[in-house]
Amino acid sequence: MAELLTDDQIDQAIRDHLPEWKVADNALVRSVKKETFLDGIRLVATVAQLAESMNHHPDIDIRYTTITFRVSSHDAGGITDDDLVLARHIDTAAG
Numbered sequence: 888m889a890e891l892l893t894d895d896q897i898d899q900a901i902r903d904h905l906p907e908w909k910v911a912d913n914a915l916v917r918s919v920k921k922e923t924f925l926d927g928i929r930l931v932a933t934v935a936q937l938a939e940s941m942n943h944h945p946d947i948d949i950r951y952t953t954i955t956f957r958v959s960s961h962d963a964g965g966i967t968d969d970d971l972v973l974a975r976h977i978d979t980a981a982g
């Protein structure tokens with residue numbers, strides 16, 4: 888199981904690599920606004936494949952064309968490197 892990151896490590900990672908993300912309730916959170924509902928669903932499907940390949944899964948909230956991803960390591964009870972990696976993959980998929 889990946890090690891929990893410190894608040895400073897998380898803040899540094901957001902500053903350096905994940906500027907679209909914020910920390911809320913011990914998780915990384917980002918919303919993505921797509922042009923259409925189906926564009927959003929396609930993004931969800933892409934992220935789902937990535938998550939399965941990593942065996943690390945985001946919480947996903949779908950509201951019309953806005954998709955919100957919430958990423959944390961359930962087993963570790965907070966934010967780990969696995970979450971940073973998944974967040975980077977989500978950014979790539981989101982375009």
Ligand SMILES: C[C@H](O)[C@H](O)[C@H]1CNC2=NC(N)=NC(=O)C2=N1
Nearest residue numbers: 942943944945959960961962963
């Ligand atoms: C049994 C299975 O490998 C675990 O439950 C995996 C599944 N996906 C997961 N996803 C996330 N975000 N955190 C986990 O701790 C986690 N654990």
